[in-house]
Amino acid sequence: MELRQLEYFVAVAEEQNFTRAAERVHISQSGVSAQIRQLESELGAELFDRSARVTTLTPAGKAAIEPARAALAAAESVGRAVDEVTCLVRGALTVGMVTGCTITPLFDALATFHRAHPGVEITLLEDNSDKLTAGVDTGAIDTALIGAAATPNALHSHTIISEQLVATFPPDHPLAKKRRLTLADLQPHPIACMPPGTGLRTVFDQACASRNIHPPITFQATAPDAIADLATRGLAVAILSESMATHYRDRLTHRPLADIETPALLSLIWKTPNTPALREFLTHARRAFGNS
Structure with missing residues (x-):
């Protein structure tokens, strides 16, 4: 029993005609008929009633049609699996x-x-x-x-x-005396922050806008190290995420900004x-x- 025989069998069953089935599978009608005869011989039963104008399944054919479809589907799945591996390699x-x-x-x-x-x-x-x-x-x-x-x-x-934003500054900075900071506390101080288009800056800008607060962002840098260095030299209060700030705890201290509720992701x-x-x-x- 071969897959092509099952393919021809399903084609004839669905088309109910040997000629149309042959056109569908792109071989001659005699070729389809020969392969179906060979399949019937192997199974020991006729699969089609050929006595009428419309070709119909015999009881044996009805019993075989779904397993034949399942076998063809399984073969197609094998091909897809190999294609995926081939695509992955390339x-x-x-x-x-x-x-x-x-x-x-x-x-x-x-x-x-x-x-x-x-x-x-x-x-x-x-x-x-x-x-x-x-x-x-x-x-x-x-x-x-x-x-x-x-x-x-x-x-x-x-x-x-997912973490909160913090204000980061040297231990002797005036803000270090406060245990709890808000965005309003930042207004008198120059700010160093990441540029627009970054997630951290988006969270900071949205929080400031919702409270009509406009702290002076005088320094912008994409690298946390650069922002931290500016804060270390007393040039600005750095706005960082909590995990970023912990990298600089040997020279900077940080406080959470209590009124920023949205975390940076x-x-x-x-x-x-x-x-x-x-x-x-x-x-x-x-x-x-x-x-x-």
Whole structure:
């Protein structure tokens, strides 16, 4: 019994005519008839009643039709599985990361994915979160690690970090005397913050706008190290996330901003896992971030 015989059998059953079935499978009618006869011989039963103008299934044919369809579907699944592996070997993956990214699990995920699938061409690019989000939405980027106030509704996401913003300054700064800070406390002081288009800045700007507060943002930098260095030299109060600020606790102190209720998110985003490479990378990424 061969798959092509089952294919011809299903074609005749569905077309109820040998001629139309032959046209459907692109061989001669005599070829279809010969293969069906051979199948019937192997099964030891006639599958079709050929006595009328319309070809119909015999009881044996009715019993065989669904298993035949299932066998053809299974064979098609095998082909798809092999095609996916082949595509993965020859695939491409574009990953974005927010500027100044120091989240090593992302690099761990890229490394384990590359070892598992060395044939996939990986492109890694850096930009602000707004541009990365737009790239994922249009399909130019497969997945990206972004900072955000919220994940766009049209995209899927895996949140890595969710934390409050803090004000960061030297231990002898006047604000260090306060245990609780609000946005209003920042108004007399120059501010160093990330630029527009970043998740942290979006959270900060939205909170200030909701309270009609306009602290002077005199310094902007994409790298947390640069923002912290400005604060260390007394040039500004740095606005950072809590985990960022802890990296500089040997020289800076920080206080939470009590009236910023929305957390800053660090999230891996994607639109639709519609390629084998993206599906495989997401598996590696979830594992890497989960282990961290």
